[in-house]
Amino acid sequence: MTALGDFLRARRADVSPADAGLPAGTRRRVPGLRRSEVALLADISVEYYVRLEQGRERNPSPAVLDALAAALRLPRDGAEHLYRLAGLAPVPTAGGPERVDPRLVGLLAAWPATPALVLGRALDVLASNPLAEELFGGFPATRNLVEFVFLTPAARTLYPDWNVVARNTVAAFRLADGAHPGDPRIRSVREALRGSEEFSRWWDRHDARGKTAERKRFAHPRAGEFTLDVQTFDVRDGAGQQLAVYHAAAGTPSADALTLLGMLAAQRTARTTAQTTAQVTSTNTGLV
Numbered sequence: 001m002t003a004l005g006d007f008l009r010a011r012r013a014d015v016s017p018a019d020a021g022l023p024a025g026t027r028r029r030v031p032g033l034r035r036s037e038v039a040l041l042a043d044i045s046v047e048y049y050v051r052l053e054q055g056r057e058r059n060p061s062p063a064v065l066d067a068l069a070a071a072l073r074l075p076r077d078g079a080e081h082l083y084r085l086a087g088l089a090p091v092p093t094a095g096g097p098e099r100v101d102p103r104l105v106g107l108l109a110a111w112p113a114t115p116a117l118v119l120g121r122a123l124d125v126l127a128s129n130p131l132a133e134e135l136f137g138g139f140p141a142t143r144n145l146v147e148f149v150f151l152t153p154a155a156r157t158l159y160p161d162w163n164v165v166a167r168n169t170v171a172a173f174r175l176a177d178g179a180h181p182g183d184p185r186i187r188s189v190r191e192a193l194r195g196s197e198e199f200s201r202w203w204d205r206h207d208a209r210g211k212t213a214e215r216k217r218f219a220h221p222r223a224g225e226f227t228l229d230v231q232t233f234d235v236r237d238g239a240g241q242q243l244a245v246y247h248a249a250a251g252t253p254s255a256d257a258l259t260l261l262g263m264l265a266a267q268r269t270a271r272t273t274a275q276t277t278a279q280v281t282s283t284n285t286g287l288v
Helices: 003-014 035-042 046-054 062-071 076-085 102-109 130-135 145-151 153-158 162-179 184-192 197-203 253-287
Strands: 116-119 125-128 214-220 224-234 242-247
Touching: 003 035, 003 046, 003 076, 035 046, 035 062, 062 076, 076 162, 102 116, 102 125, 116 130, 125 130, 130 253, 145 153, 145 162, 145 184, 145 197, 153 214, 162 184, 162 197, 224 253
Parallel strands: none
Antiparallel strands: 116 125, 116 242, 214 224, 224 242
């Protein structure tokens, strides 16, 4: 088996005959489409498609991939992932330590009323502003969003729609894994999640989908329940980096919750500054 074959098989199981404009028929023993139905929709031979799923054919043409993407109803992210698995899309070289452009860090700081953070290839939080830190409780256990969602108990309380958030997170992580094969940081995150049955179950579905505009509900322990719109943008000069921005419409209860979060963030910053000052003073006193 190959990653390409696994992906095709998982996506085939997700498309119903009705979705593809085919009759359901009777005695259907497989979820989704049969191999013969995918071959018919993609205008290729059944034998050739079976070889693709079984890993005996590893070099499909762009025309075949386009036909398969259409037959399997793949969105843009899914089609790009299919191309990468077939070796027909540029693959970035393995990256070293990730660094965020200081100008982007300055931009985050210029948004005191808007939670914003920069994500790395493996969905690590590389930079964030005080409001984002407060929204996620300061990331006390991990600064990786995948580990945060699956390994931090507080995440299940923070996200009332945890199942939806978790599945979308795995899909984004799967897409990153395909875009950066062999990346050591992605590999280490997968290793950390080896013991999570929920992560493993959704990982095996082979959903590959990037973060897009979405609406998320939060149940913050100090600011209460509110809903935020989330926009995610690619950082063009940071390979694999994404900028996520959280927003609430003016005059709504969610906007009021963000205002409260801002006050809590200011208190957190003041405490951190006071602790740092105390440590420096103590050190300097010891040197006298």
